[in-house]
Every structure is written in structure tokens, then in C-alpha cells.
Amino acid sequence: MAATRVLVTGVSRDLGAVLVRMLSDDPTVEAVVGVxxxxxxxxxxxxxxxxxxxxxxxxxxxxxxxxxxxxxxxxVVPSPAxxxxxxxxxxxNVIGTMQLLAACQKAATxxxxxxxxxxxxxxxxxxxxxxxxxxxxxxxxxTSGYAKDAVEVEGYVRGFGRRRPxxxxxxxxxxxxxxxxxxxxxxxxxSTPIAPTVLGADPRLQMCHEDDALAVLRLAAEGDRxxxxxxxxxxxxxxxxxxxxxxxxxxxxxxxxxxxIGRLLGVVRTDLxxxxxxxxxxxxxxxxxxxxxxxxxxxxxxxxxAAFEDYAAAHPGPLRRVPAVALAxxxxxxxxxxxxxxxA
Amino acid sequence: MPEARVIPIREVPPPEPPxxxxxxxxxxxxxxxxxxxxxxxxxxxxxxxxxxxxxxPELSDAVIMAPFRALYERWFRVETRxxxxxPDEGGALVVxxxxxxxxxxxxxxxxxxxxHHPAHRHLRLLGADLVFQLPGIAPLARKLGTTLACQADxxxxxxxxxxxxxxxxxFKGIGKPFxxxxxxxxxxxxxxxxSALRTGAPIVPCAIVGAEETYPMVxxxxxxxxxxxxxxxxxxxTFPLLGPLGLVPLPSKWIIAFGEPxxxxxxxxxxxxxxxxxxxxxxxxxxxxxxxxYTNLMQRRSVFF
Numbered sequence: 001m002a003a004t005r006v007l008v009t010g011v012s013r014d015l016g017a018v019l020v021r022m023l024s025d026d027p028t029v030e031a032v033v034g035v036x037x038x039x040x041x042x043x044x045x046x047x048x049x050x051x052x053x054x055x056x057x058x059x060x061x062x063x064x065x066x067x068x069x070x071x072x073x074x075x076v077v078p079s080p081a082x083x084x085x086x087x088x089x090x091x092x093n094v095i096g097t098m099q100l101l102a103a104c105q106k107a108a109t110x111x112x113x114x115x116x117x118x119x120x121x122x123x124x125x126x127x128x129x130x131x132x133x134x135x136x137x138x139x140x141x142x143t144s145g146y147a148k149d150a151v152e153v154e155g156y157v158r159g160f161g162r163r164r165p166x167x168x169x170x171x172x173x174x175x176x177x178x179x180x181x182x183x184x185x186x187x188x189x190x191s192t193p194i195a196p197t198v199l200g201a202d203p204r205l206q207m208c209h210e211d212d213a214l215a216v217l218r219l220a221a222e223g224d225r226x227x228x229x230x231x232x233x234x235x236x237x238x239x240x241x242x243x244x245x246x247x248x249x250x251x252x253x254x255x256x257x258x259x260x261i262g263r264l265l266g267v268v269r270t271d272l273x274x275x276x277x278x279x280x281x282x283x284x285x286x287x288x289x290x291x292x293x294x295x296x297x298x299x300x301x302x303x304x305x306a307a308f309e310d311y312a313a314a315h316p317g318p319l320r321r322v323p324a325v326a327l328a329x330x331x332x333x334x335x336x337x338x339x340x341x342x343x344a
Numbered sequence: 345m346p347e348a349r350v351i352p353i354r355e356v357p358p359p360e361p362p363x364x365x366x367x368x369x370x371x372x373x374x375x376x377x378x379x380x381x382x383x384x385x386x387x388x389x390x391x392x393x394x395x396x397x398x399x400x401p402e403l404s405d406a407v408i409m410a411p412f413r414a415l416y417e418r419w420f421r422v423e424t425r426x427x428x429x430x431p432d433e434g435g436a437l438v439v440x441x442x443x444x445x446x447x448x449x450x451x452x453x454x455x456x457x458x459x460h461h462p463a464h465r466h467l468r469l470l471g472a473d474l475v476f477q478l479p480g481i482a483p484l485a486r487k488l489g490t491t492l493a494c495q496a497d498x499x500x501x502x503x504x505x506x507x508x509x510x511x512x513x514x515f516k517g518i519g520k521p522f523x524x525x526x527x528x529x530x531x532x533x534x535x536x537x538x539s540a541l542r543t544g545a546p547i548v549p550c551a552i553v554g555a556e557e558t559y560p561m562v563x564x565x566x567x568x569x570x571x572x573x574x575x576x577x578x579x580x581x582t583f584p585l586l587g588p589l590g591l592v593p594l595p596s597k598w599i600i601a602f603g604e605p606x607x608x609x610x611x612x613x614x615x616x617x618x619x620x621x622x623x624x625x626x627x628x629x630x631x632x633x634x635x636x637x638y639t640n641l642m643q644r645r646s647v648f649f
Contacts, residue, residue, distance in 0.1 A: 244388060
């Protein structure tokens with residue numbers, strides 16, 4: 001059952017715009033409607049753009065008028081900077097989702113709902129298992145920021161799924177997205193001149209490449225893949241290891257004072273080191289992707305290391321591949337080789 | 345009859361020139377320098393692998409373990425017994441007694457298997473959640489291959505064919521007073537047996553003799569411990585009396601004995617939901633560790649030799 005008339009929310013941001021372009025390039029897709037409050041910054045192909053606020057009942061009219069059968073909800077914004085403040089962000093995320101779901105519930109044509117969520121819904125705690133599966137109960141439920149919104153949004157989507165059992169609902173929990181096009185809190189963290197780390201912590205990070213994310217969203221939009229799935233690349237990188245691979249110098253700061261000192265030193269912009277961000281750079285998060293492979297039927301092409309490498313190649317840090325290190329090693333090897341030949 | 349002559353066999357290789365020995369030695373030295381440089385380069389550029397649990401075998405085996413190796417060989421003079429009871433491959437769960445206020449026993453058991461088992465396996469420890477709450481300790485523990493002692497992690501490790509180790513006494517064992525040495529405490533809720541049953545991994549009982557005497561705990565500063573959120577704060581004959589010097593463990597003689605594995609695969613995964621069987625297996629493992637502790641204690645000549 002291929003998706004034919006697709007509505008995508010949150011298309012002014014990169015990933016949404018790319019997905020819309022992918023859908024509009026697909027001849028089997030009859031119509032694509034992109035919705036956002038801001039006009040898209042990039043070309044949407046043959047897709048129709050509707051500048052609408054999903055907090056507004058207008059969205060119901062759009063769905064009904066276009067005979068939408070597939071809704072891809074990508075408008076749970078991760079940062080207050082995008083929405084213009086935390087209050088506005090919460091409104092877009094939670095009230096916006098409620099309005100969208102209300103509209104979907106009324107529209108008899110809707111058969112598939114896809115939600116872009118995040119592995120941040122698992123919260124973060126030292127008592128979490130090393131690898132978290134979809135059915136794991138979070139030890140500490142997120143109480144602030146994007147993660148809290150995402151938990152609430154998932155709750156509303158589950159409620160929708162109960163009220164409309166005929167709709168195939170896919171909830172996709174993406175690990176931290178990276179890739180040359182992604183601009184996220186994590187990528188902005190990696191682009192600070194000196195990355196602040198938490199003293200005495202070296203979390204495991206797991207990432208998902210944007211191409212894998214898009215492929216999974218595209219597959220989910222085809223329908224018939226109901227359920228909640230973690231989406232992440234294989235393997236992990238330690239934060240220290242990622243910073244070394246990137247060639248980014250870092251400074252360890254004591255956990256409590258970290259944000260304040262960071263701000264003082266000017267290494268951290270205030271929006272960067274939010275509570276969530278420190279959580280990520282303090283505890284990290286690794287999820288199990290067994291369900292994605294076995295039930296959803298997708299094998300990520302990029303491992304965490306490969307996804308990060310793709311990002312690092314596009315945004316190298318000042319110490320990346322410093323020739324001095326390799327040169328020193330090669331020089332020493334050469335000297336040893338010469339000593340050996342001289343003696344022989 | 346002519347005198348027997350030694351007829352030299354043709355193509356006798358010329359005697360090795362005496363220079364080769366020093367050259368070979370120099371070669372070794374050069375090899376290790378080259379290896380060290382490559383190691384340094386990999387560390388500086390992040391060009392190494394860690395597994396999903398954060399285990400960094402390269403750093404762990406070569407760097408973090410080095411001081412503990414000295415303790416193992418020279419200070420505690422650890423003697424291993426029954427290493428052939430530890431399987432060469434596949435998932436298995438080592439279950440050991442816990443003692444000594446500082447979990448040196450866990451690291452010594454890791455080293456016993458890494459350095460002295462024929463398959464040089466990595467023993468993956470299952471640690472208390474406190475380990476992962478302590479700044480500095482948490483990332484170090486992960487790099488050593490430790491993960492949280494919970495059902496999910498234990499079964500994931502065993503399912504991947506790793507050799508895991510658990511200390512079911514937990515803080516009750518490691519933080520017990522010296523007067524109760526070598527008396528096994530309660531074995532938790534038997535969760536380790538459930539995990540072994542669900543993954544069909546054999547349980548290898550392990551008795552560690554010697555750790556009890558490293559930091560003999562004669563008192564416990566409970567209120568100070570509570571202040572820092574710790575389960576106990578030991579008073580030993582030398583700590584806190586001698587300050588940092590009190591952190592030096594006593595050079596007790598150690599014996600780490602691995603017992604006959606308890607097979608679990610034949611019960612089937614569903615047996616994990618049979619509480620009576622789980623209790624019985626828990627008791628069986630506990631009994632065999634207690635017996636092994638007494639046996640090895642009797643065979644040890646004295647605490648220090």
C-alpha cells in the first residue's frame with residue numbers, strides 16, 4: 001500500500017525539506033503537501049507548500065481538501081531558538097501535535113501516521129541499562145525541554161492510535177542526527193571552538209546519519225509499519241573519541257559549574273549547553289535497534305562511526321588529521337628502518 | 345681401524361654471527377617503539393574501537409590494567425585454580441564472592457582470566473549502579489568493560505557470547521566487617537540465575553581468597569558515608585589513621601578458584617519463571633562457593649604467604 005497523498009509538517013527545516021523533495025521525485029506519489037509556519041529555505045520540487053500553523057484548525061481543512069492519506073509529523077522542534085522561546089516551542093510541539101492529531105482523527109482518508117521522535121524520550125540516568133530497547137521504562141522521565149515535549153507528543157500519538165486503530169502509526173525514535181546537512185544541538189556543540197566536556201564523564205554517543213533517517217521516514221510513509229522503532233547507527237563513539245576524530249580541542253568542566261564557567265569563558269553559547277545537552281555529554285544514550293532490523297525491515301547503512309566521519313569530513317576541527325602526528329610516526333618508522341638496513 | 349672422524353655434513357648453516365643477538369634485541373626495542381608510536385597515534389586521533397557498552401580493550405589491556413597487573417603478580421601473588429572450568433568461548437556467567445571494601449577482587453579476577461586463561465578472554469564485570477554515578481569512576485569502569493548489573497545488560501552480554509561476572513552479594517559482601525570474613529552474605533534475589541537460564545549460559549562459581557585481608561574493615565563511618573551517598577565508609581587499621589598511606593592494600597596471599605560449571609541450558613529459557621528452580625540453583629551456586637572458600641582457606645599457609 002504505497003503512500004499516494006502525503007502531508008509533511010515541519011518542512012522549513014532541512015530534513016523535512018529533503019523528505020518532501022524525495023517524495024515529490026517519486027512518480028508513485030500523487031501529491032505532496034508541505035506545511036510549516038516559515039517558508040522553506042530550499043526547493044520543494046513539485047510539492048505544494050502551505051504556510052500554516054499546525055496549532056490552527058486550518059490544518060484540518062488542508063488535510064480534507066487534499067484528501068491526504070499519509071501524514072509525516074516532523075514538526076516537534078528540538079530547540080527554543082527555532083521556535084522563538086521555550087513557551088512558543090512547547091506550544092508548537094504539544095498544542096500543534098494535538099491539533100494535527102485532532103485533524104487526522106476527523107479525516108477518514110488518513111491511513112498512515114509517521115512521527116519523527118527521538119531517543120531522548122528515554123531520559124538519562126546512571127541506572128539505565130547500557131543499551132535501551134523500545135519497551136524499556138525510563139528510570140528518570142525527562143522533565144524539561146525537548147525530551148519532555150517528545151514524551152508528551154508520543155503520548156498523544158499513542159492515544160490517537162487507540163482511537164483510530166485503522167491507521168498505521170509509526171513512531172520513529174532517532175538517535176542524535178548527524179550528517180553534512182544537519183544543524184542540531186549536537187552538531188552545534190561539536191562546532192564550538194573549544195568543546196566543554198563534563199569533568200569525570202565520558203559518555204557513549206550513538207548517532208544516526210541523515211540519509212538513514214530519510215530512508216526510514218520514506219519507508220514508514222509507505223505505511224504498514226506500525227510500532228515504535230529506535231533508529232540509530234551500529235556501534236558507539238565515546239565523546240572523547242568523537243572529539244579526537246573531529247580534531248576539536250575540549251576543556252573538562254566540573255558538572256555543576258559547567259554551564260556557568262562555560263558561559264564565562266565564552267566557549268558555550270547559552271542555548272547550547274541546555275540541561276539536555278549536558279545530559280547528553282554527561283551520560284550519553286545507546287539504544288537497541290533490533291526491532292528496526294527485524295520488524296521494520298531496515299538496516300542502517302551508516303554505523304555511528306561512519307555517520308560521524310561523514311560529518312567530521314564536512315566540518316573538520318582544527319586538530320583533525322594534523323599532519324604532525326602522522327609525520328612524526330612516519331619519520332620515526334623511517335629512522336628505525338634505516339637503522340635496520342645500515343646494520344644488515 | 346681408523347679413528348672415527350667427524351664428517352661435517354654439507355650445507356651446515358654458518359654459525360650465527362655474535363652480532364645478531366644485540367641486533368635482535370635492538371629490533372625488539374625498535375618494534376616496541378614503533379608499536380608505542382602507533383598506539384599513541386591511534387589514541388590521539390580517536391582511531392580505536394569501543395563496543396556498545398563502552399569497553400575499550402586496547403586502552404584497558406595495555407594501560408589501565410598495567411598497575412593492577414603489578415598488584416596481581418607482585419603484591420598479592422595471585423594463584424589461580426580451575427581455570428579450565430572457564431569455557432574458551434561462548435556466553436558464561438562467573439559468580440564470585442565479594443569482599444575487601446574496594447572492589448580489587450573484581451579486577452584481579454578479570455586479570456586472572458585475561459592473562460592466565462588459555463583463551464585470554466575479557467571478563468565483563470556487572471557493577472553496582474553506584475559505580476556509574478561516581479564521576480571519574482564511571483567512564484573508567486565502562487572502558488574496563490564493566491556495565492550495569494541489570495537483567496538487560498547481563499542478558500545482552502551473555503547473548504553475545506561474552507564472559508560476564510557478577511558479585512551477587514553486592515555491598516553486603518564487599519562492605520562487611522572483618523569479623524565476618526569469608527562468610528557469604530545473602531545472594532540478592534537470584535537475578536543472575538534468571539539471566540543465565542534465559543540465555544542458557546553456564547554458571548561458573550568462583551571463590552576468591554585473600555581479598556578479605558586487603559583492607560580489613562574494623563569500623564564503618566556510617567554517618568559520613570550517608571553524607572556522601574556512599575553505602576559504607578570503611579575504617580581499617582591504617583585508614584583513615586595514616587591518611588593516603590592507608591589506601592595501600594595489605595599484601596595478602598590470594599587464591600582465585602573457579603569451580604565446576606553449573607549447566608543451565610537444559611532447563612530451557614522458560615525455567616527462569618520458575619522461582620523454586622531459581623532459588624535452588626542460587627543456593628547450589630552459593631553453597632559451592634562457600635565450600636570452595638573453606639577448602640582454599642585451609643590450603644593457604646598463612647594470610648600473607
